[in-house]
Amino acid sequence: MSQQKLIARGHPLDKLLRTERLPHIWCPGCGLGTLLGSFLRAVDYLVSKGVIDEKQLVVVTGIGCTGRLSAYVKLDGAHTPHGRAIPYAIGVKLGNPRLVPVVISGDGDIASIGGNHLIHAARRNMDLLVIMANNLNYALTGGQMGPTTPPGAYTTTTPRGNPERPFDVARMVASIGGNYVARWSIHYPVQLEESIKKALPRRGFRFIEVVSTCPEIFGRHVGYRTPPELYDRLKKVVRIKKPRALDDIVYDWEKEITLGVFRDEDEPGYMESICRLYSYEWCREIPEVKWARRLAK
Amino acid sequence: MPRVEFLTGNQAMAEAAIASGLRVFVGYPITPASDLFEYLSDKLPRYGGIVFQAEDEIAAINAIIGATYSGAKAMTATSGPGFSLMAESIGFAAMVEAPIVVINNMRAGPSTGIATGTGQGDIMQTRWSSHGHYGIVAFAPWSVQESYDMVIKAFDTAWRLRVPVIVLGDAVIAHTREPVEIHEPGEASVYERKKPRDPPGRFKPFKPDREDLVPPMAFYGEGYAVLAESLSHDERGYYSTRQEVYESLVKRLVEKIERSRDRIASSDAYYTTSSRVLVVAFGSLARSALALVRMLRKSGVKIGMWRPKSIWPLDEDGLVRAAEDAEKIIVMEMNLGQLYLEVSRILGPRGKTIELVPVISPQLPSHEELLSFMYKAGVKIG
Incomplete structure (x- = not known):
């Protein structure tokens, strides 16, 4: 083997990245790179298997650290105003039902300012995959308390500790419905990748929460400043389970953050539902129907 | 062939949108725009379009912006309180140059005001609703016929210049019934987008043509990997804080409308x-x-x-x-x-x-x- 071949010429996923925009803005120890890696490997797999055409994919993000992801991915996409990734993605789907929008955004964007859009998308079983990175705080703005911040946690806006209770976002979405609801953490990139592979080519609403590490902004205020410290602290409480009831799903920074698949159904999504009422010319071409048939086999 | 019908202003606006090739209408109930929404709910699907009821007006405007990037002619209709909620994304549409049409039937404000009363208090809000400096186009009809004609002109202008266009109706025109000459669905003459002339890889989604300062528009799904970037962006759509990039973008968003003033301005x-x-x-x-x-x-x-x-x-x-x-x-x-x-x-x-x-x-x-x-x-x- 000549020495030439040993020199790395790039990453196998470079084809899905706007490499000229790298390096990214994410801090050392941030979990978002892990999330992006799992997502791109899942996309690469699904494209290689002919399940999806990368031209169909539209990656929609909101504002925040996670929001910057759409700028790095070499796919159609949008970087929308704060909280509006879900309605924008719904519009993308309505505008061309052959497309496959994927929302990837943070917990502040999805569960706080965009919370209303999230619950209504789940209620409608809208044909949409939402991946929510949960870093337990508002990081890009400097570490303020968020809807997922543990009670008692010190943040820049809770200097005496967080007096509020957090949302268990995955459990909330599971309680509303949607065809697929899962929660992983960045400690389990393979499980996350497999989950995305499963959830992307599906009909209806799919939601994956990814509990992520933010040592630089969140960790520093709660005593886990270095990447390994926060990584290990979080790993102590994440637990993969197969919950039998919603009450088995726990989101507690002190005791347990339940991981796993919380909902796995295959009910017709919104687009199919309107096709039962009106014979649109695109009804035979929506990818979700094709996927549902594949899943039934 | 045009035909004459006896319609309300809201019905005429709905008919004009259908004639312009409307594919996606996203609404949220509000007086005095609900009956436009209801009229389209019954009629638009018959012509292949989707009517979607959003959870709020913020969702409505963001959904139609997304729909235009998918290649669909898209519109929403509201009144003062809803228009206020849409404010942030009026600026988003201006920034990513999404050709949306927003109908704002003015009612008596401020705040909830008098929901069934009329008003003309949204003139400055129409111009300056969103933060920052950007360009906007707005037409104001005084009759049912003009309600019809101006919605067609709104679609034409939106797609020609890639700008959000607002039709400022009011509660009186919205509910006045008058004879109106209308076209068949899809028959109205509305500008189609300028298609990208460069292949994927070379195409820059925010590079304007020198003549009209409007960039050709790539739709999602065409392989251009186009990013609708709400941040200050260069011609590739990449975030930039560079003074000259920011300056040329903001100036162009205003200047492209000024350049077409003769086509828009009328009295x-x-x-x-x-x-x-x-x-x-x-x-x-x-x-x-x-x-x-x-x-x-x-x-x-x-x-x-x-x-x-x-x-x-x-x-x-x-x-x-x-x-x-x-x-x-x-x-x-x-x-x-x-x-x-x-x-x-x-x-x-x-x-x-x-x-x-x-x-x-x-x-x-x-x-x-x-x-x-x-x-x-x-x-x-x-």
Whole structure:
């Protein structure tokens, strides 16, 4: 083997990245790179298997650290105003039902300012995959308390500790419905990748929460400043389970953050539902129907 | 072939949108725009379009922005409170140059105000609703026929310039029923996008053509990996904080509308030749104002009227021409002086006396009532 071949010429996923925009803005120890890696490997797999055409994919993000992801991915996409990734993605789907929008955004964007859009998308079983990175705080703005911040946690806006209770976002979405609801953490990139592979080519609403590490902004205020410290602290409480009831799903920074698949159904999504009422010319071409048939086999 | 129907302003706007090729309507119930939403809910799916009820107006406007990037002609309709909620994403649409059409049927504000009352208080909000500086286009109809024609013009302008276009209706026009000449679905002449001329990889989604400053538009799904970037961006759509990138972007968003001003700006003048007094009014109030002008002319007053059809940008040349023989300008509007500010800016330096007749009333005044609003304001003719 000549020495030439040993020199790395790039990453196998470079084809899905706007490499000229790298390096990214994410801090050392941030979990978002892990999330992006799992997502791109899942996309690469699904494209290689002919399940999806990368031209169909539209990656929609909101504002925040996670929001910057759409700028790095070499796919159609949008970087929308704060909280509006879900309605924008719904519009993308309505505008061309052959497309496959994927929302990837943070917990502040999805569960706080965009919370209303999230619950209504789940209620409608809208044909949409939402991946929510949960870093337990508002990081890009400097570490303020968020809807997922543990009670008692010190943040820049809770200097005496967080007096509020957090949302268990995955459990909330599971309680509303949607065809697929899962929660992983960045400690389990393979499980996350497999989950995305499963959830992307599906009909209806799919939601994956990814509990992520933010040592630089969140960790520093709660005593886990270095990447390994926060990584290990979080790993102590994440637990993969197969919950039998919603009450088995726990989101507690002190005791347990339940991981796993919380909902796995295959009910017709919104687009199919309107096709039962009106014979649109695109009804035979929506990818979700094709996927549902594949899943039934 | 055009046919004549007897429709309300809202129905006419809906018909115009269908004639323009509307594919996606996203609405949220609000008076006085709900009946437009209801009319389309029944009719649009028959022509292959989708009507979607959003959870709020914020979702509605963001959904139609997304839909335009997918290649669909898309619209929403609302009134003051909903329009206020849409404010942030009016700027988003301007920034990513999404060709959306927003109907805002003005009602009596502020806040919830009088939901069933009419108003004209959203003139400045239409121009400046979103933060930062950007360009916007707005038309204001005074009849059902104009409601129809202006929605078609709104789609044409939105797609020609890649700008958000607002149609400023009001509660009176929305619910007035008049004969209107309408086209068959898809029959209206509306500009189709400029397609990318460069292949994927070379195409820059925000690189404007030199002539009109409008970038060709790539749709999602065409393989261009186009990013609708709400941040300050360069011609590739990549975030940039560089002074020259930011400056050229913001200036272009405004300048591209200025360049097409002649195509957009329009107005009508009535009895302006050798009139010493010029009334300025728009929308439904201009109907009462014109009746008042006619009444006064019968009693020998040399009075005329100028009515802007485009509000943003205003037909400034048209106003200057109409005001040539006038010494006194009387601006009548259903607010405490918004169009008045623009008229003063344009005609003030020309030595005209400019007075305001504010009409704060949930109902459209008759021409006699308008006269009493004039007295109340202390405005005298001559």
